[in-house]
Amino acid sequence: MVEMKEQEALERAKDLASSGEDPLKILNACSEAMETVGKRFETGEYFLPQLILAGEMLRQISEMLKPKLKDKTTSVTSESLGKVLIGTVKGDIHDIGKDIVTFMLQVNGFNVLDLGIDVPPSKFVDAIKDFQPQVVGMSCLLTLAFESMKETVEAIENAGLREEVKIMVGGGQVSEMVRDYANADAYGEDAVSAVRLAKNWVGVK
Amino acid sequence: MKQRWLVAGEDTDERQEMQFETWLSGKGIPFTSPEAERDYRDRVTLLKDAIQLKKPPQRVPICPSAGFFPIEYAGATMYDAMYDYEVLTRAWEKYCHDFRPDGYNPPTSIVPGKVLDLLDFKLYQWPGHGLSKEREYQFVEGEYMKAEEYLDLIDDPTGFFLNVYFPRIFGQLKPFETIPLLPPVHEIPLVPPAVRPFGAVHMQSALKSLTHAGEETLKWAEAVARLNASIMGKGYPAFSGGFAKAPFDVIGDSLRGTKGVMLDMFRCPEELKEACERITPFMIKLGVASCKANGHIMPFIPLHKGADGFMSDEQFQTFYWPTLRKLIIGLIDEGIVPQLFAEGGYNQRLEVISDIPKGKAVWWFDRTDMAKAKETVGKVSCLAGNVPLDILCTGTPDDVKAYCRDLIDVAGKGGGFILSTGAGMQGSKAANVQAMIEFSLEYGNL
Numbered sequence: 001m002v003e004m005k006e007q008e009a010l011e012r013a014k015d016l017a018s019s020g021e022d023p024l025k026i027l028n029a030c031s032e033a034m035e036t037v038g039k040r041f042e043t044g045e046y047f048l049p050q051l052i053l054a055g056e057m058l059r060q061i062s063e064m065l066k067p068k069l070k071d072k073t074t075s076v077t078s079e080s081l082g083k084v085l086i087g088t089v090k091g092d093i094h095d096i097g098k099d100i101v102t103f104m105l106q107v108n109g110f111n112v113l114d115l116g117i118d119v120p121p122s123k124f125v126d127a128i129k130d131f132q133p134q135v136v137g138m139s140c141l142l143t144l145a146f147e148s149m150k151e152t153v154e155a156i157e158n159a160g161l162r163e164e165v166k167i168m169v170g171g172g173q174v175s176e177m178v179r180d181y182a183n184a185d186a187y188g189e190d191a192v193s194a195v196r197l198a199k200n201w202v203g204v205k
Numbered sequence: 206m207k208q209r210w211l212v213a214g215e216d217t218d219e220r221q222e223m224q225f226e227t228w229l230s231g232k233g234i235p236f237t238s239p240e241a242e243r244d245y246r247d248r249v250t251l252l253k254d255a256i257q258l259k260k261p262p263q264r265v266p267i268c269p270s271a272g273f274f275p276i277e278y279a280g281a282t283m284y285d286a287m288y289d290y291e292v293l294t295r296a297w298e299k300y301c302h303d304f305r306p307d308g309y310n311p312p313t314s315i316v317p318g319k320v321l322d323l324l325d326f327k328l329y330q331w332p333g334h335g336l337s338k339e340r341e342y343q344f345v346e347g348e349y350m351k352a353e354e355y356l357d358l359i360d361d362p363t364g365f366f367l368n369v370y371f372p373r374i375f376g377q378l379k380p381f382e383t384i385p386l387l388p389p390v391h392e393i394p395l396v397p398p399a400v401r402p403f404g405a406v407h408m409q410s411a412l413k414s415l416t417h418a419g420e421e422t423l424k425w426a427e428a429v430a431r432l433n434a435s436i437m438g439k440g441y442p443a444f445s446g447g448f449a450k451a452p453f454d455v456i457g458d459s460l461r462g463t464k465g466v467m468l469d470m471f472r473c474p475e476e477l478k479e480a481c482e483r484i485t486p487f488m489i490k491l492g493v494a495s496c497k498a499n500g501h502i503m504p505f506i507p508l509h510k511g512a513d514g515f516m517s518d519e520q521f522q523t524f525y526w527p528t529l530r531k532l533i534i535g536l537i538d539e540g541i542v543p544q545l546f547a548e549g550g551y552n553q554r555l556e557v558i559s560d561i562p563k564g565k566a567v568w569w570f571d572r573t574d575m576a577k578a579k580e581t582v583g584k585v586s587c588l589a590g591n592v593p594l595d596i597l598c599t600g601t602p603d604d605v606k607a608y609c610r611d612l613i614d615v616a617g618k619g620g621g622f623i624l625s626t627g628a629g630m631q632g633s634k635a636a637n638v639q640a641m642i643e644f645s646l647e648y649g650n651l
Contacts, residue, residue: 004471047517049467056468093330093343096463143594143632144273144341172549173594173628181599190514 001033001057002040004050009033013061023065030058031107038107042192048096051103080111082202085133087115087124088171089148094141097171097191101137104191110135110198121148121155128161135198136165138184141172149174149182157183166201168194210485210531213538213562220540221565224502225253233500234437244440248307252442254620256542256587258564261620265613265649267642268308268444268589270546272629273341274638275300276315284338287318287331290428301436304642308444308623311433311499316342317425323418325376328459341631349373350460352469355476358460359483361386370460377414380407444625445544446501449492449536452484452528457510466510470524481528489535496541503544503567504536512549518557526557537565544569544589548628555581571627575616588616589623592641597626597633602640609645617649624649 001009016026037054040046084105088098095117105112113131115123124136136156138149149169156162167184170193179187188194214220229249236242247263254262276286279296286293297312318331328349331342349370350358358365364386372379383402390399402408433443450458456477457466469477492504510516511525536543544567551558551573558568559582568582569589578588592612596604609624616622624645630638 006471045517047520048463048515049470049517049520052464052467053471091337091340093345095346142341142343143598143628143630146595146598146632173598175593175595177595177599
């Protein structure tokens with residue numbers, strides 16, 4: 001998986017599964033591979049295409065193993081570093097940047113709830129109540145969505161939840177200046193800095 | 206055949222001069238006064254000098270990307286601008302009158318909403334159609350072409366678009382699935398099967414929607430043409446007057462989608478490269494024809510998936526750049542000046558994209574380091590950009606002035622530079638736009 005050899009990776013997983021290997025063990029190996037892919041992305045060796053292919057390989061292997069898993073869960077049972085709620089703010093339907101950040105947070109051990117695109121402030125607020133994340137990530141590409149970021153932070157504040165979460169923003173034309181405008185806690189230039197921010201906030205080095 | 210467009214022709218200098226002469230002449234523009242005509246020529250000359258890199262222009266030309274800003278500034282909704290052509294043209298008049306940029310963007314990107322409705326266009330959502338009336342239109346990512354369809358596209362791009370792609374992206378054109386392949390229509394027994402589909406009721410209704418869409422487009426185009434004549438007549442040329450796209454983006458944005466095209470790099474790289482090759486001549490012809498229709502020299506070419514982070518340098522050089530470069534050379538061969546709008550960052554690409562003929566293109570940057578750009582691609586090409594939208598939207602006029610001062614110091618001195626925004630400037634504060642233009646007018650005297 002790490003070397004982007006899709007056919008080989010799928011066949012290997014299939015062979016292992018049919019020879020009776022514990023499917024959880026196979027998934028754990030995949031998860032390690034994803035971590036390495038994430039590291040190579042961090043160092044600038046890998047880019048978006050590799051992340052997408054790695055995600056696609058993991059999806060196919062998980063689906064193949066699903067019937068073999070006793071408890072029908074595909075998530076690897078390891079300790080999560082913390083919970084991150086993420087979404088593209090209201091009025092904006094772009095998802096590429098948000099998806100990269102989600103991917104990188106997941107391979108780094110975060111439990112991420114992705115609300116998708118065009119997410120209204122109230123949906124962020126409700127999800128904070130239910131999911132109880134330590135970190136909220138807001139994304140936008142459109143400049144007109146800066147306003148939505150601001151509104152979302154205000155809504156979180158008005159719901160009395162502002163102290164419960166750290167808020168990071170990123171995407172397209174977002175910057176430190178926009179962070180300040182929206183009254184968020186931090187701006188991340190890319191997925192790697194998003195991971196760094198989230199780790200700092202949950203107290204992991 | 207693949208050897209085409211690798212080296213620019215020997216007469217490109219003359220061809221470019223001829224194109225500039227046409228643009229500079231302002232033929233057909235109803236100038237309001239001799240002063241307006243002179244101002245028009247002066248402004249085109251600023252752009253010409255900036256582009257050709259032979260001598261610095263008298264001052265740095267200022268051509269922000271208006272985007273949807275004029276609509277907000279006029280207090281109109283996006284919906285109104287797309288559905289009421291009077292609202293659209295009044296907004297543009299007001300913007301050009303109040304801010305007076307050296308080159309304005311004609312509102313051809315504010316397309317008529319009714320035409321999209323008539324055709325049931327699926328590729329975008331727009332105000333009143335999936336989005337609220339205040340929102341700008343947005344692209345809907347999807348896999349509009351399947352990976353296993355590459356060969357159909359490669360064998361016959363036109364047939365693929367007619368029979369497969371259009372039925373998917375225009376709900377009303379579903380009957381186009383039955384339009385015959387065209388090269389087989391060349392013998393007497395081949396005529397009846399070729400025309401038969403056009404007798405079907407569904408096809409007639411599809412053609413009728415096209416007729417209506419065409420009529421509606423004419424109304425819009427007439428309103429835009431009147432507007433253009435009015436603005437140019439006062440002495441302001443358009444900054445761009447045509448359109449094209451990088452072949453890889455045609456596939457990656459509109460046919461396969463981001464995820465699809467990125468997987469294709471691993472799963473079917475040869476097909477992807479060949480498809481880009483097949484799209485290239487169409488993009489060259491589009492760039493040339495759209496400029497000719499507007500009496501302009503620069504087609505706007507928005508670049509998407511080649512930006513930093515979207516792919517590695519190796520992937521950029523394998524998949525993205527070869528056919529983009531062919532597009533650039535193909536346009537230059539016709540005397541056209543490609544206006545390459547590199548959205549996002551292009552810091553990793555600067556060396557590679559410097560491999561183009563000198564004084565024949567504009568590289569317009571967004572979040573690229575302009576000092577580095579000046580040292581590299583700035584040696585062979587005019588640069589444009591890159592006042593950031595975060596400052597324009599959330600900063601103060603002083604922030605804007607400080608940025609413009611640095612920008613002109615770094616990229617403007619010695620010429621070869623057009624001051625612009627890093628992206629369409631919707632969301633900007635009017636006072637910031639004014640500060641950008643007024644300050645740079647003064648400070649950009651070379």
